[in-house]
Amino acid sequence: MTSGQELIRIGVFYDGNYFLHVSNYYNYFHTRRKRLNIAGLHEFIRNMIAREEDVDSRFCQVIEAHYFRGRISAQEASQRGNQLYNDRVFDDILMSEGVVTHYLPIRTRGGKKDDKGIDVWLALEAFEQAFYKRFNVLVLITSDGDYVPLIRKLNSIGSKVMVLSWDFDYTDDMGREVVTRTSQDLIREVTFPVAMHEVINHGLKINDKLIVNLFAQQDYSQPNKLQTIELEDDTIKQGAAMNMNNGYGFVQFPPNNLFFHYLDVVEGDFNEIHDGDIVEFTVEKNEKGQDVAKNVKKVVPEIQDDPNAW
Numbered sequence: 496m497t498s499g500q501e502l503i504r505i506g507v508f509y510d511g512n513y514f515l516h517v518s519n520y521y522n523y524f525h526t527r528r529k530r531l532n533i534a535g536l537h538e539f540i541r542n543m544i545a546r547e548e549d550v551d552s553r554f555c556q557v558i559e560a561h562y563f564r565g566r567i568s569a570q571e572a573s574q575r576g577n578q579l580y581n582d583r584v585f586d587d588i589l590m591s592e593g594v595v596t597h598y599l600p601i602r603t604r605g606g607k608k609d610d611k612g613i614d615v616w617l618a619l620e621a622f623e624q625a626f627y628k629r630f631n632v633l634v635l636i637t638s639d640g641d642y643v644p645l646i647r648k649l650n651s652i653g654s655k656v657m658v659l660s661w662d663f664d665y666t667d668d669m670g671r672e673v674v675t676r677t678s679q680d681l682i683r684e685v686t687f688p689v690a691m692h693e694v695i696n697h698g699l700k701i702n703d704k705l706i707v708n709l710f711a712q713q714d715y716s717q718p719n720k721l722q723t724i725e726l727e728d729d730t731i732k733q734g735a736a737m738n739m740n741n742g743y744g745f746v747q748f749p750p751n752n753l754f755f756h757y758l759d760v761v762e763g764d765f766n767e768i769h770d771g772d773i774v775e776f777t778v779e780k781n782e783k784g785q786d787v788a789k790n791v792k793k794v795v796p797e798i799q800d801d802p803n804a805w
Contacts, residue, residue: 503548503555506630507540508621509594510614510637511564516675517661524665527695527710533592534740535708536636536659542705544632544657547687559624560594563617565601580750587745587752591738618645625654632657632687640678646685657687733794736772744768746776746788753778755788762792 518531537557545552572578589596597620599613622645625633633649635642638660646656660677667673682688695706734747742765745752755776757765768774768791776788 501550501554503544503550503631504629505540505544505555505557505559505632505634506621506624506628507537507557507560507594507634508617508636509560509562509564510617510635510639511562512613513637513639514562515564520661520663520665520675521710524667525663529710532709532711533588533594534738535705535710537592539705539709540634540657540659543687543689547657559628559630560592561597561617561620561624562589562594563597563613563620564599565613566598567601583751588738591740591743591745614639614641618642621645622648625649626652630654634659635685636660638662638675638677638681640680643678643680643684646681650684650686655686656684657689658682658685659689659691661692662690663692730777731775732778733773733775735770736768736774737770739768739770746774746791748778748786748788751786753786753788755791759787759789760791768793 514531521527522530537560541555541557542552545555548555566582567575567578569579572582586596597613597616599616621633621635624630632655634657635646636659649656658677658681660681662676664672664674677690695709732748734753736744737747737752738745742757743754745754753776759776760768773794774788774791775794776791778786779789781787
């Protein structure tokens with residue numbers, strides 16, 4: 496048992512292609528029809544490790560998080576509908592949660608897409624970070640048995656390893672059977688294997704809210720679902736708040752989401768603004784010349800008198 500006063504340092508490393516595959520499954524083919532939520536996933540990890548180590552979750556903190564993925568060129572993405580926009584939205588989410596992104600260009604070799612090297616980069620970075628940052632627990636989000644040598648090396652320097660993985664199968668829109676299974680070699684090597692599909696589908700002896708929060712409450716992936724309202728004063732805009740965090744958040748404002756700080760809220764309390772709430776704001780430049788939201792104010796819907804109400 497770990498002392499209640501000892502901080503458990505957690506590092507989280509995402510196999511980005513795998514994470515996107517899982518998130519797409521839940522968004523398009525699972526009955527939940529929602530994407531995975533980075534903030535909710537980190538909170539779940541903290542609580543799972545707290546339970547395994549028998550400590551309060553306050554003493555389990557994610558001190559590093561890294562996301563690795565191959566990425567197509569901007570020119571190719573621009574030819575794929577909303578791909579560029581979707582990539583930017585997800586980058587905003589990762590940035591808001593303090594996740595460091597690592598991208599390698601996907602190249603075409605012999606007519607096939609090739610993103611070789613991303614798994615090697617993840618393994619090298621994970622071991623180096625664990626060695627210097629001294630993670631108590633390193634969390635891998637993957638199902639790939641190729642990471643077994645990494646896990647053995649991590650164990651050799653005293654880092655415990657948790658793997659979050661999903662097993663599922665479905666029929667895609669083209670009628671193809673898609674089967675995803677976790678390497679059993681991987682499972683045998685880790686300290687804390689977590690079968691996320693079992694957690695989500697059948698529940699777990701853990702706060703139900705943690706499971707609910709594993710999923711985004713809204714879908715921000717399609718720009719045609721975003722509504723920005725022009726008011727009579729064309730300097731004042733309206734949009735929905737999103738990715739609200741401790742002290743900052745974003746406002747939907749195509750083509751980019753606008754950052755705002757709690758000091759930019761001019762009426763009411765920042766903590767009263769939640770994901771999906773409509774806010775008024777002005778668009779200004781920050782010191783880096785980037786568009787940001789200023790003079791943010793939550794819009795309170797008018798309540799109509801109902802003659803049938805009590």
